[in-house]
Amino acid sequence: MKTFPKINIIVLLLISLMIASMFNGAVLATDLSDKETIIVGVPSDRCPLFYTDDSSKNIVGIGIDLMSLAAENAGYNVNFKIIEESSLKDALDNPNYDLVMPFGSSIKSTSGQPSIISDNLMTTPFTLVTLSSGYIQSLEQIKVGMLQSMAGVADTVHTLYPSMNLVLYETMPDCVNALRKGDVDALLYNSYVWSYVLQKPSYSDLEVQPTTMFSMDFRVGAVDTPKSQELINQINLGISKINDNQRQAIILDYTSRRLYKNDFFDYLYIYGNLIIIFGLLLVFIILHFVSKQYAIRKEQDEQIRQLIEYDALTGTLSLDGFRKKVKTLLRENPTLTYLISYNNIKNFKFINDKMGMNSGDELLVFWADKTMNYLSEKEAVARIGADHFAVLALVPDDNNLFNQEKTVFEPVKKLLYKSGYRLYSPVMQWCIRSNK
Numbered sequence: 001m002k003t004f005p006k007i008n009i010i011v012l013l014l015i016s017l018m019i020a021s022m023f024n025g026a027v028l029a030t031d032l033s034d035k036e037t038i039i040v041g042v043p044s045d046r047c048p049l050f051y052t053d054d055s056s057k058n059i060v061g062i063g064i065d066l067m068s069l070a071a072e073n074a075g076y077n078v079n080f081k082i083i084e085e086s087s088l089k090d091a092l093d094n095p096n097y098d099l100v101m102p103f104g105s106s107i108k109s110t111s112g113q114p115s116i117i118s119d120n121l122m123t124t125p126f127t128l129v130t131l132s133s134g135y136i137q138s139l140e141q142i143k144v145g146m147l148q149s150m151a152g153v154a155d156t157v158h159t160l161y162p163s164m165n166l167v168l169y170e171t172m173p174d175c176v177n178a179l180r181k182g183d184v185d186a187l188l189y190n191s192y193v194w195s196y197v198l199q200k201p202s203y204s205d206l207e208v209q210p211t212t213m214f215s216m217d218f219r220v221g222a223v224d225t226p227k228s229q230e231l232i233n234q235i236n237l238g239i240s241k242i243n244d245n246q247r248q249a250i251i252l253d254y255t256s257r258r259l260y261k262n263d264f265f266d267y268l269y270i271y272g273n274l275i276i277i278f279g280l281l282l283v284f285i286i287l288h289f290v291s292k293q294y295a296i297r298k299e300q301d302e303q304i305r306q307l308i309e310y311d312a313l314t315g316t317l318s319l320d321g322f323r324k325k326v327k328t329l330l331r332e333n334p335t336l337t338y339l340i341s342y343n344n345i346k347n348f349k350f351i352n353d354k355m356g357m358n359s360g361d362e363l364l365v366f367w368a369d370k371t372m373n374y375l376s377e378k379e380a381v382a383r384i385g386a387d388h389f390a391v392l393a394l395v396p397d398d399n400n401l402f403n404q405e406k407t408v409f410e411p412v413k414k415l416l417y418k419s420g421y422r423l424y425s426p427v428m429q430w431c432i433r434s435n436k
Contacts, residue, residue: 002008017362019273029328035075035077036075036076036077036099036429037075037076037077037078037079038071038076038077038078038079038099038231039079039096039097039098039099040066040067040078040079040080040081040082040097040098040099040100040184040220041080041081041082041083041091041094041096041097041099041100041101041147042059042080042081042082042083042100042101042102043082043083043088044059044064044082044436045147045149045172046061046062046063046152046190046193046253047122047193047196047255047259047260048061048062048192048195048196048255048259049061049062049063049102049190049192049193049195049257050063050064051128052082054261056180057082059080059082061254061290062122062192062250062251062254062255063101063102063121063218064080065250065253065254066121066122066242066247066250067080067101067121067220069242069246069250070118070121070235070238070241070242071239072237073238073239073241073242074234074235074237075234075238076234076235076237076238081097083097083100086151087102087147087148087149087150087151087152088100088101088102088122088149088150088151088152089107089108089109089110089135089151089152089155090108090110092109092110092115092221092222092223093109093110093111093112093113097221098222098228098234099222099228099231099235100220100221100222100274101218101219101220101221102121102124102219102220103117103152103153103156103217103219103220103221103322104152104153104156104216104217104218104219105117105155105156105159105216105219106221107152107155107156107221109223112173112222114221114223114224114271115221115222115223115224115405116221116222116223116224116232117220117221117232118219118220118221118232118235118236118239119219119236119239119240119300120217120218120219120239121218121219121220121239121242121247122216122218122247122251123216123217123218124190124191124192124215124217124218125190125191125192125193125213125215126157126188126189126190126211126213126214126215126216127188127189127190127194127208127209127210127212127213127216128144128186128187128188128208128209128213129179129186129189129206129207129208129209130179130185130186130187130206130209131179131180131199131205131206132170132205132206132207134185134186134207134209135209136185136186136209136211136212137211139161139164139212139214140161140163140164141163141164142164142165142186143165143167143183143184143185143186143189144164144165144166144167144184144185144186144187144188145166145167145168145169145170145175145178145179145183145184145186145187146166146167146168146169146187146188146189147168147169147170147172147173147175147189148168148169148170150168150189151168152387153216154166154168156216157188157216157299160214166188167183167184172197175187175198175436176203176206179206180205186209187206187210191208191213192251192254192255194208195255196259196260197260199258199260200260200266201262201266201270202265202266202269203271206373206416216409220232220235259403261278296367308320308321309321309324311368311382311383313361313364313365313383314364314365314367314368314369314383315365315368315369315372316368316371316372316381316382316383316389317380317381317382317383318382318383319382319384319385319390321382322380322382322384322390322392325380325382325392326340326380326392329378329379329380329392333349333378336378336394337394337395338379338392338393338394338395339392339394339395340390340391340392340393340394341390341393342384342388342389342390342391343388343389343390343391344386344387344388344389345363345367345387348363348386348387351363360387363412364383366389366411366412367389367408367412368381368383368389370407370408370411370412371389371391371408373407374408375393375405376390376394378394379391379392379393379394380392
């Protein structure tokens with residue numbers, strides 16, 4: 001018998017394996033491509049049941065994972081889309097969805113068409129939430145707020161509790177505001193969703209009422225047609241293959257996550273007191289800075305005014321300051337009669353030359369000081385320049401002239417006589433009457 005070399009046998013085996021693997025791969029690809037894709041409409045405001053993942057931007061959640069598992073078991077690919085309608089009842093009328101979820105029971109669509117629902121994917125607890133000071137003893141004869149998007153669930157709840165008055169609101173903040181204002185006695189939502197919603201810091205005044213908990217089914221549905229009946233039957237087969245361990249693992253995976261993320265207003269609520277304190281401190285610092293700058297500016301303005309209106313050497317008014325003072329005094333004292341005198345020291349240049357500038361300055365300061373001490377608040381003195389002074393004084397009587405001579409001129413004369421000089425005064429004077 002003719003035998004083949006071992007190398008040839010090995011080559012033949014390898015070729016056979018490659019052909020088999022290629023055939024199996026083609027069959028598998030054909031199976032995948034043959035799977036029908038169904039479109040399932042879901043809400044997006046029910047975390048952790050349905051929500052959009054921030055990183056992947058995919059729709060995820062407990063309901064998504066359970067429906068994906070059921071569809072896979074039934075031989076379908078599934079594509080989830082966020083419903084654009086305001087409620088599931090409206091979404092039932094949209095032919096773009098093969099299925100819509102979740103439903104607690106069979107309901108009619110907004111247009112009045114009956115629906116068909118699947119077997120139960122899981123049992124979900126529903127709980128009432130009240131203010132911390134509130135307490136609900138019974139589910140009968142109470143006014144309960146729910147989201148508008150849960151209109152389908154509201155129909156099921158109304159079937160279970162006919163005497164419960166349900167009020168639908170657009171958003172969760174609207175629901176909470178209604179509860180706080182006393183428009184409703186409690187709010188109703190899925191307990192899994194409450195575990196997410198109540199993580200919001202500003203909802204710390206809300207409290208779950210565990211004694212009012214009741215359970216509802218979690219199903220998918222569609223408008224009742226022969227096609228949807230066939231699809232629901234296939235989905236039911238997939239649901240039947242999901243065991244309790246798989247359900248609980250999916251539920252635990254999502255409910256154990258901290259999915260809520262604080263927004264800007266949450267941080268305002270948490271750190272509001274610190275922000276107010278910091279804000280007040282900042283305002284105080286700004287006001288202190290502004291007031292300090294104002295004081296500095298005012299001081300600078302005053303220094304500038306002093307430089308303009310006062311003589312730096314003698315402390316008397318400057319010519320500009322003297323003019324302003326004269327106008328003010330005449331306006332404020334219209335019944336008084338004033339005179340203006342103009343004084344100077346004769347040969348003052350000689351004093352500066354012989355005795356030095358310091359001695360001349362000392363003489364000017366001495367004269368100005370004596371004059372200012374003698375004059376009243378209704379009078380004024382100014383250094384016009386060099387040794388020239390102008391005085392606005394009330395018309396004196398004989399006694400005042402004597403006092404002026406004794407208080408001002410005599411001390412100045414003595415100081416001059418000691419130095420060998422004499423005072424030249426007055427060079428010019430005239431009366432200013434009150435009516436001029």
